[in-house]
Amino acid sequence: MILHMDMDAFFASVEQRDNPHLRGKPIVVGGASGRGVVSTASYEARKLGIHSAMPMFQALRRCPDLIVVPPDKKKYKNISLFIMELLKQYTPCVEPVSIDEAFLDVSGCTRLSGSPEAIAVSIQNRMVKQTGLTCSLGVAPMKFLAKIASDMNKPNGITVIHKHETRSFIHNLAIHKVPGVGKNAMEKMKLLGIETLGDVRRFKTQLLVKKFGKFGLRLSELSRGIDSSRVEVQEEKKSISSESTLDMDITDAESIKKELLKHAEIVGRDLRRHHFFAATVFIKLKFSDFSQVTRQVKVNPPTCASSVIYDMAVVLAKNFNITKPIRLIGLGGSGLTKEKPYSQLDLFQSTVPPTEKWEKVDKTVDAITKKFGHGIVTKASLNKCP
Template structure:
């Protein structure tokens, strides 16, 4: 079976915190709210690393020499910055993002891409997911973020910057061509000052201008860069969202609408959770050796049980069977409000091929592959396995 990956457009979000360092300072020291806060400009030799929106009104920008910032904004509050605090909040924000996709690419301390393709059936409309993320960052961390949602990384990054601060810009479907056409070339990533000079010399101002000339022209003019520029000016960019950070585990858990007592019903939930975990592992090309089960009773008492397998796995059936064995080992005493399944202890090296793989294992791997392809095309709920172990 071969299915083209580009069958449905991708959904890529880019999140960028608003004036991050300065906003954290204003959050931790409420007396700074409404004031022009400038982080990184505390010595005259320094460079501004962040400026609050109040300071931006005076023309202060990041990367500006502190001396200049002081001159144009003498009433500014100049601070040294507290990197460990920024990192702490950054980690919290990335953790929120990973609740919505296993594919999160952190670009810097306050910026990340997340691939939400194919998540609609599981998480609901993607626009709502983005609004929820913004809301969670505001309520849980007290900060505003801007999000851009588009079919690729290139456009998502431009979109997040479009309506800052606290922005949410969606560039999908019919909006893509009209949005791209009017884009000034200096907004296009990869267009540096040298390319800008070349473009200026031939009267090119917008992406629309670039797209009017043929690919061959740009290839001759700018080489590989020209090809990249041409496709971006058509709104196209195939670069994947890459998780640089090595994940330590994959998990899925749910709080049920009603507490559950029946073991059969609980196993049915474990199957759905195992499917999500298996799918995430396969998307990440990771296999883990330890399967864990979490049970929370209706009085919030929580139990965790783990089992380490002989070989690492990303097979749904193996994860499910192991989770069921762990459940059977627990003497359930109270109604259960939550279960969770996770796989950890990832294998660092690619797994060696077994000399004589058993037929059942091969069959399960093939089944997973087929189900992944079908779900990619028709959504998470398009398929259900039987409940039997």
């Protein structure tokens, strides 16, 4: 059996825990400006139709008395680390999915910790006692069912799907609840008359692949109770990134470059802090109509130099045909390695390669920043930002 643990309204619950005046009131965590979006809504706010990813101006329109709390990312991250360590006390097979949810494979743990249901109850009780927060858990023989189950009895609920119940559960499961089924897929589902996951079994796998691509194969397997995905223990980060929603939409190249430079500084600093080198640089742009695009490029050798990351990002941005105003810009590095990349020197080159020079400069700036605080040393062009 597999467990899926999902914290209840995580960011908002943390703020209500730490500030008694916020308890029982509709609050959201997110950007306070009109350009911001809701990161997490308390259950009091959800009753008013407010949800995560909703533009803040819409949330405030629904509830003029809504309390907006700015996010404290460092606090949430520290609590998340504590929660993941708590889960690892039940099984070493813990797969964090995000800052507030994780899968647990409890196979072979029953002699020490009891039945899967007993483990779920114990996690809930210890979560409240040790963090003051609640969580919901799904228990099922398949990973995708465990995730669905954890959302069925929120907040502070436990839903168990036993092996002998899976066939019936899958047959009656509303298709929109299947992870990966978005708006576009739902439109195609309606045309095919698919309302439940069980309805998918009426169609041949070839047709589903033709209609939905690779996801069609997964739909076919899930409808037959086949889920080959396993709980994967990942010790290292896959990527490091930074993004922000802009106060005003932008279209000009100089404004885009300044935003990319700001994020390159953050990403480079985080890479160096974790002793990583990135083999790929990627950028994300979200436009005023909420559509978004991403691009990536390989870096050889892998780097942690902010200037190199920035240069690669600028090249990527130039490849975009930007015809719409941009509301969000993101930048990151992936393909992370902790091994020092080797540089091939030119036969007549007697100096240190430019990439290594910039890495040394960045590390010097990091040391100054650590001692005297952020903002002591910044790029001149960033100082000119309004």
